[in-house]
Amino acid sequence: MSDATLHDHDARLSACPACDAAPLASRIASAKGAQADIILSLPTIHCATCITDVEGVLNRHPGVKAARVNLTLRRVTVDAPGMSAEELIPVVESIGYEAHELDPAALSASAADRQGRDILMRIGVSGFAMMNIMILSVAVWSGAEAATRDMFHWISGAIALPTVAFAGRPFFSSAWRAISHGRLGMDVPISLALILASSISVYETLNSGRHAYFDAAVMLCFFLLIGRYLDYRTRAVARSAAEELTALEVPRAFRITAAGDEPVPVSELVPGDLIRIRPGARVPADGEIIDGMSEIDRSLLTGESIPVAAAPGLALSAGEVNLTGPLVLRVTAAGRDSSLARLTALVAAAESARGHYTSLADRASRLYSPLVHLMAFCSFLGWYLATHDLRLAVNIAAAVLIITCPCALGLAVPAVITTASGRLFRRGMLIKEGTALERLADVDTVVFDKTGTLTMGVPQLVSINVIPVEARPVALALAQGSGHPLSQALAQALVGVGTVPAPLADLREVPGYGIAGNWQGREVRLGRADWLGAEHGDARLSASWLSLGQGAPIRLEFSDRLRPGAGECVSAILASGRRVLLLSGDAAPVVEDLATRLGIAEWRAGVTPVEKATAVHDLREQGLHVLMVGDGLNDTAALTEAHVSISPASALDAARTASDIVLVGSDLSPVAQSLTLARQARSRIKENFAISFLYNIVAVPIAIAGFATPLMAALAMSLSSISVTLNALRLRR
Amino acid sequence: MEILGLLIPVSLALGGLGLIAFIWALRGRQYEDPKGDAERILSTEWDDRPKP
Numbered sequence: 001m002s003d004a005t006l007h008d009h010d011a012r013l014s015a016c017p018a019c020d021a022a023p024l025a026s027r028i029a030s031a032k033g034a035q036a037d038i039i040l041s042l043p044t045i046h047c048a049t050c051i052t053d054v055e056g057v058l059n060r061h062p063g064v065k066a067a068r069v070n071l072t073l074r075r076v077t078v079d080a081p082g083m084s085a086e087e088l089i090p091v092v093e094s095i096g097y098e099a100h101e102l103d104p105a106a107l108s109a110s111a112a113d114r115q116g117r118d119i120l121m122r123i124g125v126s127g128f129a130m131m132n133i134m135i136l137s138v139a140v141w142s143g144a145e146a147a148t149r150d151m152f153h154w155i156s157g158a159i160a161l162p163t164v165a166f167a168g169r170p171f172f173s174s175a176w177r178a179i180s181h182g183r184l185g186m187d188v189p190i191s192l193a194l195i196l197a198s199s200i201s202v203y204e205t206l207n208s209g210r211h212a213y214f215d216a217a218v219m220l221c222f223f224l225l226i227g228r229y230l231d232y233r234t235r236a237v238a239r240s241a242a243e244e245l246t247a248l249e250v251p252r253a254f255r256i257t258a259a260g261d262e263p264v265p266v267s268e269l270v271p272g273d274l275i276r277i278r279p280g281a282r283v284p285a286d287g288e289i290i291d292g293m294s295e296i297d298r299s300l301l302t303g304e305s306i307p308v309a310a311a312p313g314l315a316l317s318a319g320e321v322n323l324t325g326p327l328v329l330r331v332t333a334a335g336r337d338s339s340l341a342r343l344t345a346l347v348a349a350a351e352s353a354r355g356h357y358t359s360l361a362d363r364a365s366r367l368y369s370p371l372v373h374l375m376a377f378c379s380f381l382g383w384y385l386a387t388h389d390l391r392l393a394v395n396i397a398a399a400v401l402i403i404t405c406p407c408a409l410g411l412a413v414p415a416v417i418t419t420a421s422g423r424l425f426r427r428g429m430l431i432k433e434g435t436a437l438e439r440l441a442d443v444d445t446v447v448f449d450k451t452g453t454l455t456m457g458v459p460q461l462v463s464i465n466v467i468p469v470e471a472r473p474v475a476l477a478l479a480q481g482s483g484h485p486l487s488q489a490l491a492q493a494l495v496g497v498g499t500v501p502a503p504l505a506d507l508r509e510v511p512g513y514g515i516a517g518n519w520q521g522r523e524v525r526l527g528r529a530d531w532l533g534a535e536h537g538d539a540r541l542s543a544s545w546l547s548l549g550q551g552a553p554i555r556l557e558f559s560d561r562l563r564p565g566a567g568e569c570v571s572a573i574l575a576s577g578r579r580v581l582l583l584s585g586d587a588a589p590v591v592e593d594l595a596t597r598l599g600i601a602e603w604r605a606g607v608t609p610v611e612k613a614t615a616v617h618d619l620r621e622q623g624l625h626v627l628m629v630g631d632g633l634n635d636t637a638a639l640t641e642a643h644v645s646i647s648p649a650s651a652l653d654a655a656r657t658a659s660d661i662v663l664v665g666s667d668l669s670p671v672a673q674s675l676t677l678a679r680q681a682r683s684r685i686k687e688n689f690a691i692s693f694l695y696n697i698v699a700v701p702i703a704i705a706g707f708a709t710p711l712m713a714a715l716a717m718s719l720s721s722i723s724v725t726l727n728a729l730r731l732r733r
Numbered sequence: 734m735e736i737l738g739l740l741i742p743v744s745l746a747l748g749g750l751g752l753i754a755f756i757w758a759l760r761g762r763q764y765e766d767p768k769g770d771a772e773r774i775l776s777t778e779w780d781d782r783p784k785p
Binding site for chain 1: 737741744745748749751752755756759760764765766767768769772773774775776778
């Protein structure tokens with residue numbers, strides 16, 4: 001459904017959220033004086049009491065002018081001049097609701113809303129007109145004669161002509177665009193049918209004719225507009241949820257100025273700025289470390305699961321995470337360019353290779369439009385040559401056009417896509433691209449990334465037994481003093497077995513090395529091997545060392561935690577007969593271990609981003625339809641190269657932008673279910689084409705033979721529309 | 734049959750009234766939060782006195 005002739009609203013909203021957000025961000029920045037509303041995301045609200053509670057507590061808070069909850073979007077909009085989201089989040093959290101700040105710059109809801117309201121308005125007008133004309137038409141069909149019939153036709157025409165002009169405008173404008181580009185979209189036969197039916201009916205009415213097709217013209221508008229609205233809703237829901245993911249990451253950096261640190265939007269950074277990066281924060285721009293020692297998590301960029309030591313002089317890329325110590329960075333490339341610029345070449349190359357996927361509806365309409373025009377023209381020519389009656393010939397051509405009109409194409413495909421993506425959305429999958437569901441049905445090979453996709457990218461202690469019981473309280477006290485992921489994992493494991501921390505004196509974190517403290521007069525340390533005077537051994541496994549001041553340091557090994565549902569997902573895909581591959585940028589032993597655990601026979605380790613893209617490309621060359629599941633910057637090119645791609649919500653913005661489907665929850669099992677559902681949806685679409693084809697086979701000969709009446713046109717149209725919609729709704733269960 | 738001259742305008746006017754109400758509701762952003770509105774009616778907050 002990506003053809004511009006089918007969906008005129010596509011042209012206005014670009015496919016790249018980053019491109020939409022950038023001008024929006026600057027607009028918001030310039031409107032800063034006007035003080036924008038604060039928008040908070042409330043993922044846990046679900047009922048009337050939640051609404052009252054949240055609005056009540058916010059409205060009572062001093063400084064808040066008004067607060068309004070939107071339950072559909074699970075958001076609250078707060079009008080509080082001079083207040084910041086940081087002040088309001090604790091207010092909402094104090095009554096037990098989770099709240100996150102949303103970046104209003106990344107939400108373009110208002111423009112999309114206007115579009116939805118516009119289509120709804122046209123549906124309302126055509127629905128009103130259709131009902132009134134139908135009342136009059138029923139009278140004509142049941143035998144109104146002479147002057148009464150003419151009067152009814154005149155009134156119908158008076159209602160229908162302005163309605164068709166207003167409600168049919170989306171079809172006319174997109175048909176005009178198609179013709180001026182030299183193409184025949186689906187909207188060309190629709191527009192032709194609308195215009196021909198209206199004009200022949202006016203002519204018949206002027207000449208007191210028996211048949212007028214005013215009701216058919218308006219009904220056509222009504223049904224097709226519903227299809228268009230469904231299509232729009234699916235996109236709008238997915239778009240707003242995808243925007244919300246982007247909006248959750250409020251891009252802010254701390255710029256070092258003479259007056260101290262100043263928080264600024266990332267888009268305002270320029271090369272040469274000095275920024276401070278706190279431990280635990282994501283690096284906002286490319287740059288070079290000026291000051292500070294720390295460790296850097298590069299897993300999102302390279303897939304390596306072991307942190308890298310960071311010292312002055314090291315170059316950092318946007319998207320990496322600073323782990324232990326504060327760093328001062330001199331920006332070398334700023335804003336959205338920094339992480340995207342290096343990707344653009346790769347992604348652009350992959351995109352041109354993917355080519356243009358033609359959706360089932362487009363393929364059907366390419367076959368259908370010329371056929372319909374040909375049939376209408378032939379029946380006109382045949383009847384004119386046979387009878388030399390121009391009026392009769394035009395009448396029959398109009399009847400053919402109306403009866404063949406593509407309600408199934410215009411309504412059935414959106415109905416199937418809406419129900420299927422609604423069902424996937426409830427399971428935590430967001431379909432970003434209209435054709436992604438159809439492409440998902442083709443998939444026969446699934447390629448997974450490791451870090452952050454099959455695993456959570458969160459370390460887990462392999463075995464707690466290596467720590468003697470008497471050392472555990474000390475280890476816990478040390479681990480709790482550090483924000484390093486390995487320390488956090490150690491603390492979690494120790495608390496899990498009921499350890500109570502021992503009192504430590506002089507606890508201090510040495511950025512880049514580890515954490516040290518004083519226990520019963522002995523220096524105890526937790527950290528890197530070289531700092532504790534130990535040999536790291538196998539450098540490819542994550543490990544941390546614990547020294548109790550006497551004896552040899554203890555080696556603590558960590559493995560990456562599996563993403564929930566990863567096992568079921570992989571085995572379900574394997575069981576369905578599809579091929580599964582694992583491509584990771586991480587070291588071989590780690591990848592091999594995971595592949596064995598999940599039962600994946602084909603795996604490759606140490607793969608660079610270019611090699612990943614090449615591997616996917618080679619699979620395509622073999623004629624396979626590849627589904628790529630990945631989250632990092634190193635996967636982005638491969639995600640674009642694949643036939644269809646999925647990324648988890650925890651992925652980098654660039655990876656989410658490049659993929660067709662976003663997995664919202666942390667569970668991976670919906671991926672396998674979505675493959676089954678996609679196949680069902682595709683067969684449902686084909687069934688719907690078959691149903692409408694059947695109607696046409698019966699009705700078109702009647703129309704060509706000249707026996708068609710307005711009553712028959714109305715019946716055929718509504719019956720086929722309703723039956724295809726009902727068939728689509730069967731997907732809901 | 735003369736009654737038609739009255740009934741048709743009346744039915745059109747009634748239908749038009751519905752259309753105007755729909756457009757008014759649409760303009761008033763009443764379709765922004767259908768789920769929220771369905772829940773709000775169950776709230777007892779403004780049951781005893783109208784919302785100011």
